[in-house]
Amino acid sequence: MDFGVADPIERVLRRITEEAAYGYESSTLSPALADAFAAHMQAQFGWQPGTAHVVPVADLVQALFTLVTAFSSRGQGVVVHTPIYPPFLDSIRLTGRRVVEHRLRDDGTRFVVDTPSLGDVPMVLLCNPHNPTGRVFERHELEAIAAAAIEHDVIVVADEVHADFAYTGHQHTPLASLGPEIAARTITITSATKAYNIPGLRCGLMSFGSAELRERFRAAIPDRMLGIANRFGIEATVSAWTECGDWFADVMAQLQANREQVVEFFGRELPEIGVHAPEATYLAWLDCSRLSLPGGPQQFFLETARVALNDGTDFGPPGRGHVRLNFATATPILGEILDRMARALHRI
Amino acid sequence: MDFGVADPIERVLRRITEEAAYGYESSTLSPALADAFAAHMQAQFGWQPGTAHVVPVADLVQALFTLVTAFSSRGQGVVVHTPIYPPFLDSIRLTGRRVVEHRLRDDGTRFVVDTPSLGDVPMVLLCNPHNPTGRVFERHELEAIAAAAIEHDVIVVADEVHADFAYTGHQHTPLASLGPEIAARTITITSATKAYNIPGLRCGLMSFGSAELRERFRAAIPDRMLGIANRFGIEATVSAWTECGDWFADVMAQLQANREQVVEFFGRELPEIGVHAPEATYLAWLDCSRLSLPGGPQQFFLETARVALNDGTDFGPPGRGHVRLNFATATPILGEILDRMARALHRI
Numbered sequence: 001m002d003f004g005v006a007d008p009i010e011r012v013l014r015r016i017t018e019e020a021a022y023g024y025e026s027s028t029l030s031p032a033l034a035d036a037f038a039a040h041m042q043a044q045f046g047w048q049p050g051t052a053h054v055v056p057v058a059d060l061v062q063a064l065f066t067l068v069t070a071f072s073s074r075g076q077g078v079v080v081h082t083p084i085y086p087p088f089l090d091s092i093r094l095t096g097r098r099v100v101e102h103r104l105r106d107d108g109t110r111f112v113v114d115t116p117s118l119g120d121v122p123m124v125l126l127c128n129p130h131n132p133t134g135r136v137f138e139r140h141e142l143e144a145i146a147a148a149a150i151e152h153d154v155i156v157v158a159d160e161v162h163a164d165f166a167y168t169g170h171q172h173t174p175l176a177s178l179g180p181e182i183a184a185r186t187i188t189i190t191s192a193t194k195a196y197n198i199p200g201l202r203c204g205l206m207s208f209g210s211a212e213l214r215e216r217f218r219a220a221i222p223d224r225m226l227g228i229a230n231r232f233g234i235e236a237t238v239s240a241w242t243e244c245g246d247w248f249a250d251v252m253a254q255l256q257a258n259r260e261q262v263v264e265f266f267g268r269e270l271p272e273i274g275v276h277a278p279e280a281t282y283l284a285w286l287d288c289s290r291l292s293l294p295g296g297p298q299q300f301f302l303e304t305a306r307v308a309l310n311d312g313t314d315f316g317p318p319g320r321g322h323v324r325l326n327f328a329t330a331t332p333i334l335g336e337i338l339d340r341m342a343r344a345l346h347r348i
Numbered sequence: 349m350d351f352g353v354a355d356p357i358e359r360v361l362r363r364i365t366e367e368a369a370y371g372y373e374s375s376t377l378s379p380a381l382a383d384a385f386a387a388h389m390q391a392q393f394g395w396q397p398g399t400a401h402v403v404p405v406a407d408l409v410q411a412l413f414t415l416v417t418a419f420s421s422r423g424q425g426v427v428v429h430t431p432i433y434p435p436f437l438d439s440i441r442l443t444g445r446r447v448v449e450h451r452l453r454d455d456g457t458r459f460v461v462d463t464p465s466l467g468d469v470p471m472v473l474l475c476n477p478h479n480p481t482g483r484v485f486e487r488h489e490l491e492a493i494a495a496a497a498i499e500h501d502v503i504v505v506a507d508e509v510h511a512d513f514a515y516t517g518h519q520h521t522p523l524a525s526l527g528p529e530i531a532a533r534t535i536t537i538t539s540a541t542k543a544y545n546i547p548g549l550r551c552g553l554m555s556f557g558s559a560e561l562r563e564r565f566r567a568a569i570p571d572r573m574l575g576i577a578n579r580f581g582i583e584a585t586v587s588a589w590t591e592c593g594d595w596f597a598d599v600m601a602q603l604q605a606n607r608e609q610v611v612e613f614f615g616r617e618l619p620e621i622g623v624h625a626p627e628a629t630y631l632a633w634l635d636c637s638r639l640s641l642p643g644g645p646q647q648f649f650l651e652t653a654r655v656a657l658n659d660g661t662d663f664g665p666p667g668r669g670h671v672r673l674n675f676a677t678a679t680p681i682l683g684e685i686l687d688r689m690a691r692a693l694h695r696i
Binding site for chain 1: 352353358361362365368369370371372405406407409410413414417435438439442443545546547548549550570572573574575576577578579580581584
């Protein structure tokens with residue numbers, strides 16, 4: 001996001017540099033991180049996760065890679081809902097597992113998740129709210145996934161890092177909040193890095209839904225293999241989740257306006273590009289497949305409009321002909337981005 | 349260490365908080381870390397490591413755990429020179445490998461490394477300078493280890509984090525500097541966290557001695573499983589290795605005095621406790637076995653003298669009856685520590 005960092009976070013980081021205590025304190029801060037996580041989940045979603053089985057990580061990609069390694073074996077299949085944030089695919093392929101695609105279905109107004117049988121896969125990587133489509137899955141969709149996971153004895157990793165970004169009219173439901181049976185097989189992974197714009201501070205967490213799940217992970221991946229999270233990251237995250245609500249409300253007001261601007265612009269100026277209003281996230285998933293642009297839309301807009309978008313082909317086969325637009329910027333910059341895209345298309 | 353942090357490091361950290369850019373910059377800083385590492389090795393030890401195969405980690409324990417996982421299999425033996433810093437033993441046991449002890453031999457003036465046959469182990473974890481004994485292994489000792497490793501096709505992890513602390517008269521030799529054949533099977537791991545007192549910033553590195561070794565590691569442990577190091581840690585480490593030499597010279601002057609104070613004190617006041625002058629490190633390895641203290645020396649000195657030492661039994665079987673003293677503190681505090689230990693012993 002182009003929105004800087006909340007004042008309370010800046011104060012926390014400056015205080016650490018003033019204290020200049022760079023010893024082993026960070027290894028004792030995990031309980032504070034777990035408490036802040038639980039408080040934030042309770043306040044935002046009415047969900048009370050336990051704090052006993054929370055493990056810090058540097059980032060959620062590290063979490064994906066280690067969880068896939070811990071809960072599946074080489075050659076086994078892992079389910080993802082495509083198109084999907086590319087590191088999900090990497091975490092499966094680069095650890096020698098097989099990607100099992102459950103494609104989201106475009107019903108004309110939004111992408112929906114069908115739940116085919118889970119067959120014999122050991123795990124599902126769920127991304128909710130979904131990146132790149134911006135879907136906030138509804139309770140009945142999540143209940144279908146949960147029922148299938150329970151029926152087939154499947155572990156679910158629920159990446160909920162965009163949960164704070166749900167727009168008016170959409171309610172995020174943590175998967176593990178559905179009930180104890182699904183919680184016991186769910187690892188929720190999240191961080192303050194997206195909503196509070198601090199990815200460089202390298203701090204996220206894994207919340208294991210049961211002691212048994214936590215022990216299975218520890219037996220496969222000893223804790224020290226993860227590296228201990230740093231003090232700046234942990235203290236900034238605690239600040240984000242406990243004292244930065246006003247700052248984030250301003251961010252959401254800007255994002256809500258940007259989202260309307262994006263959807264309205266493509267509908268009016270470039271109707272040949274398909275886009276559904278995201279229900280969460282600052283991402284727009286643009287279907288450019290009807291344009292048949294030379295070299296694909298990512299290369300076209302980069303070279304012709306000097307606008308950098310994410311290439312949909314990185315998000316799995318259904319991403320062909322798509323690009324992902326990040327609209328977390330100021331109104332004039334977003335206007336310039338959209339105008340450049342329109343001018344580039346009108347020139348061809 | 350009780351010595352604070354060098355001014356240039358404090359300035360770097362304050363600059364980062366003033367810029368308040370906590371985005372994805374940290375993922376682009378690895379080359380700067382590799383360059384600073386190479387420059388420091390060249391300046392200190394006349395060794396020019398390559399910079400192409402340097403991988404940041406959060407700490408060297410993470411490095412040990414991931415390297416043992418990558419270069420050995422469950423059930424296989426891994427050699428360590430005991431007594432040894434406890435995480436070495438943890439990295440072998442908690443990943444399901446077997447500890448193969450090569451015991452250092454006390455020749456009356458110092459601990460020496462004999463090199464029994466490496467048999468069929470796939471790897472050796474070398475700690476040089478050695479924690480806890482403070483040995484700086486001599487070139488001929490390292491050459492014997494290197495020859496055995498080459499003969500038996502063994503991978504060597506060389507933890508050289510205490511290299512900067514070699515006292516006058518002792519010269520640290522990086523294992524990988526002995527020649528290309530041993531370099532090609534060595535992973536050197538180090539950080540600025542000990543010498544520059546910044547463990548809380550969570551930054552170290554692994555330097556792979558050949559492209560083939562790097563690729564073998566990558567195939568076993570995908571990079572993203574490590575978590576990306578944070579910007580504070582990387583920039584502080586670069587500062588430490590490029591602009592903090594004067595600060596460290598002052599630290600060494602204090603440590604040199606402390607080391608003489610410790611050795612002289614035990615020789616004069618408590619000759620029943622055996623200690624060899626460490627050749628590097630701020631650690632003294634105290635042999636209290638002749639005292640037969642109730643509950644062992646660690647518990648005795650904690651309860652009776654209110655002095656916290658590391659329990660030798662954590663360092664493997666030869667650590668029985670020993671404690672490790674950290675003497676990186678100011679002269680009056682060190683004096684108080686030593687006096688308390690003497691008074692406690694004189695009371696029994």
